[in-house]
Every structure is written in C-alpha cells, then in structure tokens.
Amino acid sequence: MDFKIWRKLSQNEIQQRVFGAIDQNVNYENENVLGIPASYLDDKVFNQDVSFLKEAPFISTLVKNPNHIGCHTQGKSESFFRGTQEIEKELMELIAVDILKAEPKSTDGYVASGGTEANIQAIWIYRNYFMREKGASPSEIAILCSEDSHYSMDKAGDLLGISTIKVAVDEKDRSISKAAVSAAITADRESGMKYFIVVANMMTTMYGSVDEISAYTDSLIENEVEFKLHVDGAYGGFYYPFSNRDTDLNLSNKHVSSVTLDAHKMAQAPYGTGIFVARKGLLQYATTDSASYVEGADCTLIGSRSGANAIAVWMILQKNGPFGWMEKVFILQKRTQWLCDELNRLGARFFRDPNSNIVTIEAEYVSNKTVEKFGLVPDNHHAPNCYKVVVMDHVTIEKLQLLLADLSR
Numbered sequence: 479m480d481f482k483i484w485r486k487l488s489q490n491e492i493q494q495r496v497f498g499a500i501d502q503n504v505n506y507e508n509e510n511v512l513g514i515p516a517s518y519l520d521d522k523v524f525n526q527d528v529s530f531l532k533e534a535p536f537i538s539t540l541v542k543n544p545n546h547i548g549c550h551t552q553g554k555s556e557s558f559f560r561g562t563q564e565i566e567k568e569l570m571e572l573i574a575v576d577i578l579k580a581e582p583k584s585t586d587g588y589v590a591s592g593g594t595e596a597n598i599q600a601i602w603i604y605r606n607y608f609m610r611e612k613g614a615s616p617s618e619i620a621i622l623c624s625e626d627s628h629y630s631m632d633k634a635g636d637l638l639g640i641s642t643i644k645v646a647v648d649e650k651d652r653s654i655s656k657a658a659v660s661a662a663i664t665a666d667r668e669s670g671m672k673y674f675i676v677v678a679n680m681m682t683t684m685y686g687s688v689d690e691i692s693a694y695t696d697s698l699i700e701n702e703v704e705f706k707l708h709v710d711g712a713y714g715g716f717y718y719p720f721s722n723r724d725t726d727l728n729l730s731n732k733h734v735s736s737v738t739l740d741a742h743k744m745a746q747a748p749y750g751t752g753i754f755v756a757r758k759g760l761l762q763y764a765t766t767d768s769a770s771y772v773e774g775a776d777c778t779l780i781g782s783r784s785g786a787n788a789i790a791v792w793m794i795l796q797k798n799g800p801f802g803w804m805e806k807v808f809i810l811q812k813r814t815q816w817l818c819d820e821l822n823r824l825g826a827r828f829f830r831d832p833n834s835n836i837v838t839i840e841a842e843y844v845s846n847k848t849v850e851k852f853g854l855v856p857d858n859h860h861a862p863n864c865y866k867v868v869v870m871d872h873v874t875i876e877k878l879q880l881l882l883a884d885l886s887r
Contacts, residue, residue, distance in 0.1 A: 479723060479800070483568075484576040486799025495565070496535035496789055502561025503544050514558060518543050536790050544785030547772055549761055551586040554774035559785055566788035572795065574755050577719050578737055580729035586761050589741075589788040590752035591780050593712025594630040596738035599754050599764065599779045601634040601675050603736070604706040606763040608673040612704065616640050620666055622694070623677040624654050626687055628710060631677055641671070652687035652829060659697040667703070674698065674705040680727045680737075681714025684857050684866060685829055686836030688718065691726055695733045708736045712752065714834070715739025720807040721833040735760060741791040746871065751787045806871070810835045814869045817878050824886055828864075835869040839885075848884045 487495070506517050518526065519541050531538045544559040550567040566589060574585040590596045601621060608614040620641040623631045627644070635642035643666055646658045663674070676698070678689040691707075698705045709727050711718065716739055718725060728734065736756035741747035765777040798806065814835045821828050826843040830836065841862045844854060849865060856862035867873070867881070 479720075479804070481576045481800040482582065483572045484795065484800045486802060487796040489797070492793055492796055493533070493535050496539065496562075496793070499561035499565050499789075500535075500539060500542055500544075502564075503542060504558040511558070516543065516545060536786060536793060539786040539789045540784075545782050546589070546785040546788060547778075547782045548774045548776050549586055549588045549778060551588070552761065552774065552777070556773045562785040562789060565792050566785065569788055569792040569795070570753075570755065572792075573739065573753060574729065576800065577715070577739075578728045578755060579719075580755070580757075584758055585729065585755050586758055587753065587755035588778055589783065589791065590754050590778070591750050591783065592742065592752035593628065593710070593738050593740040594633065594752070595779050596712070596740075596752045596754035597628065597630040597677065597708070597710055598634045598637065600708040600736045600738065600756065601631075601640075601677075602638060602779065603756065603760050603763045604675040604708070605638050605640055607706065607760070608675075608704075610763065612673060614673050618670060618672040620671045620674055621677060622659075622662065622674045622705075623710075624679060624682075624689060626652055626682040626685060627677060627679055628683055628712065630710075640675075641666075643671075647687075650829075652682070652685045652831075654689055654693050656693045656697050659693050660701065663697060663701050663703060667701070672704065674703055676705050676707040678707060678709050678727060678734075679714075680709050680711035680718050680725075681831070681834055681836070683713050684836075684855075685838050686713070686831050686834030686866075687829075688714070688722075688725075688727070688831055688833070691731065691733070706735050707733050708738070709734055710738050712738045712740040713743055713836075715753065716741065716744040716803075717807055717810075717835065718833060720804050721811055721835075729755070729757070741794070744870075745791060745794055747790045747794055748787060750784065751791050753791070810869050810871070813873070813875060813878070816875060817867065817869065817882075820878075820882050821885075824882065826885060836866055837869070838864045838866045840864050843885055845884075848881070851884065852881050 544562045548555045550563040570587040574580040608619050616639045620643050622643050625644045625647045645654050645662045676694050678691050739753040741751035742749045761777040828839045844865050854865035857864050
C-alpha cells in the first residue's frame with residue numbers, strides 16, 4: 479500500500495507534538511479569557527499538578543479540556559483551541575487519503591461521538607441536498623440499505639422524517655444482489671420515491687458482512703434514479719481496507735460521497751471517537767447559520783465535542799504507523815482463520831466474510847451456559863438465530879480454545 483501522509487512516530491515525537499499543540503491553545507489559568515463558557519477540568523477533582531501528566535499527552539489534553547466545535551478541515555474554527563484542532567485536521571486528512579484513498583485536500587470531516595452520529599450526519603446532509611437542490615419533499619426521499627444495516631439507519635429516518643427501505647439479503651452469505659436492489663427501488667418508485675440515500679456496509683456489526691457496492695450503483699443507474707451514497711464503515715473502517723486491499727468501498731470510487739469509521743472499535747480508542755469523512759462541498763448542507771457566536775460556524779450534528787478524543791486517535795495511528803497497522807490486521811486475520819478451521823473440524827455451521835474478524839455461529843451449536851460464560855452476542859436477544867465472536871486484540875488463541883472446548887461437549 480502507498481501511504482502519502484501516515485508514518486510511524488516515536489513516543490517522544492508524539493509527546494512533543496501534542497504538548498506543543500496544547501501550548502497553542504488558550505490557557506485558562508494564565509490568560510485573561512472571560513468570554514468562553516468553559517474551563518479546565520475541575521481541579522478540586524482532577525489534580526492538574528501530578529507529575530505523571532508531563533508524560534501523558536492524552537490525559538493532559540483531557541485536563542486542559544479543548545472544545546473542537548465545528549469542522550476544522552473547512553478553514554476558520556474557534557481560535558482558542560487552534561493547536562489541538564490542527565492535529566484533528568491532520569488526522570482527518572490521514573484517514574481520508576491513506577485509508578479511504580481520497581485525493582489530497584478533497585475532503586472534510588470531524589471526530590464525531592460515534593458511528594451512529596456520523597451515519598445520521600451523512601443522511602442529514604443528503605436529505606437537505608435533495609430538498610435544496612432538487613426541490614424534493616421528505617416524502618420523496620428514502621434511505622436505501624440492507625436488512626443487516628445498523629439500527630442508526632432507522633434512527634436517521636425517524637429523526638429526519640424520511641422512509642427507510644431495507645434490501646433483502648441472502649440468508650447464507652448475507653449478500654445483497656442487484657435484483658434485490660432493483661425490486662426495492664421499483665416498489666418504492668411506484669409509491670412516489672424519487673431520491674435515494676444509499677448506505678453500503680463495510681462490515682456489518684453482527685455478521686461482518688460487506689456489501690457489493692455495484693449491486694446498488696448498477697441498479698440505480700439503470701433505473702435512472704438520483705442517489706447519494708454513504709459507506710458505513712463504523713466497524714470495518716479501520717480493518718477492511720487492510721484485509722482487502724482491492725475494495726472499492728472508499729473515496730476512490732466516484733459514487734461514494736462519504737464514509738463513517740469508528741476508532742473506538744478496531745482502533746481501540748476511547749468511546750466517543752467516531753469519524754465522519756465527506757467530499758468537499760457537502761457539509762454546507764448541514765451548516766447551522768444561527769450558530770453566529772461560533773467562529774467558523776457549525777456544520778456538525780453534535781456541536782461541542784472533546785478535542786482529547788481526536789488526540790487519542792491521532793496518537794494511536796501515529797504510534798502504530800501504517801505497517802504496524804497492517805501487521806495488527808494480519809495477525810487478527812490469522813487468528814480468525816484458525817477459529818474457522820477449528821469450527822469446521824467440529825462440524826459447526828457459521829458465517830464469516832473471508833476478510834472479516836467476526837465469526838457468527840448458528841445458535842443450535844451454542845448452549846446458554848456457553849453464551850453466558852464467554853459473553854457471546856446474539857443477533858436477537860428475544861429469539862437468537864446465531865451468536866458472534868469478535869476476534870479483537872485481547873481475543874487470543876488460548877481464549878478461543880476454551881470456547882471450542884465448550885462447543886465440542
């Protein structure tokens with residue numbers, strides 16, 4: 479893989495960069511800043527004098543409490559926090575160019591509260607785009623996604639007052655087909671739908687399944703339907719581009735307008751580190767003009783957000799470096815394949831996309847005792863059909879062997 483921006487940094491380089499950024503931010507203690515409705519963390523609870531903070535850039539950023547309201551890739555932002563905002567800006571360009579294959583300086587984005595917010599952000603933008611540019615009414619706009627898509631699609635439809643249409647998936651391999659997409663489009667066009675916000679999955683939360691993007695785009699183009707396409711890589715965004723280098727679920731695909739990633743899943747960042755990346759020119763459809771007191775305005779769903787979360791993701795990626803990240807995914811792929819080989823030896827039926835680290839085992843092979851003992855997650859808590867195993871960094875072969883021993887009884 480060709481990496482244009484991403485490189486591995488030493489711990490010393492990371493510390494110098496983050497502490498230098500903090501020094502460029504407002505200092506509530508030493509400066510006469512009176513107009514900001516915020517301060518550093520309450521020093522009666524969070525001791526700011528402890529010596530370990532000098533070696534802890536993330537914790538130091540938490541204590542200093544920078545607000546990263548707005549979207550810094552667009553230019554002007556709150557100048558009080560310009561130092562750490564610059565690191566977030568660098569982070570977004572690294573992700574867009576070296577993971578999502580965008581052209582340099584061609585995207586905007588920010589660190590959201592999670593994948594749900596990032597998905598809703600995308601759908602909000604495209605709903606407004608169709609309404610402003612095409613004169614569409616909400617009743618003419620629909621979200622189009624698979625049956626296996628995340629529940630944030632239903633949330634988005636409810637919040638934004640538009641329909642959510644689910645495309646049937648194959649029960650065996652969890653795939654969508656061009657025929658299934660065409661059937662959904664035809665039925666909904668007959669009911670008055672004219673514009674579609676398509677959400678393609680880059681590893682679903684339950685199955686780790688991946689949508690064939692051309693199943694959507696070929697059908698939509700043939701049916702002469704207007705659409706905008708978002709990729710939900712909340713689970714797979716920091717994994718799938720490295721396990722399948724030939725994927726077109728990224729911004730090298732002309733049909734893709736935006737992507738969600740979640741650093742608090744495979745990147746092991748603190749919760750509250752969803753990533754939203756969109757092509758330039760789109761965030762204007764979510765800009766809130768009434769946020770006049772915010773320098774640079776606000777085009778995000780969440781508004782105020784912790785700058786420390788952006789620092790955490792930047793630190794993780796820089797500490798690992800691109801080749802360290804490739805090795806991380808390679809090891810997890812090998813562990814997952816080992817589990818699949820052992821399940822085949824036991825004769826247990828399961829599903830796994832070959833480029834995924836999620837293995838979903840059919841419920842008949844899993845006892846309630848095993849579910850409780852190993853914290854397995856069902857597809858449906860009311861009537862489970864299957865349970866998933868997610869091979870994360872802490873899920874070693876030794877732990878998987880204990881699960882297999884239980885399954886073989």
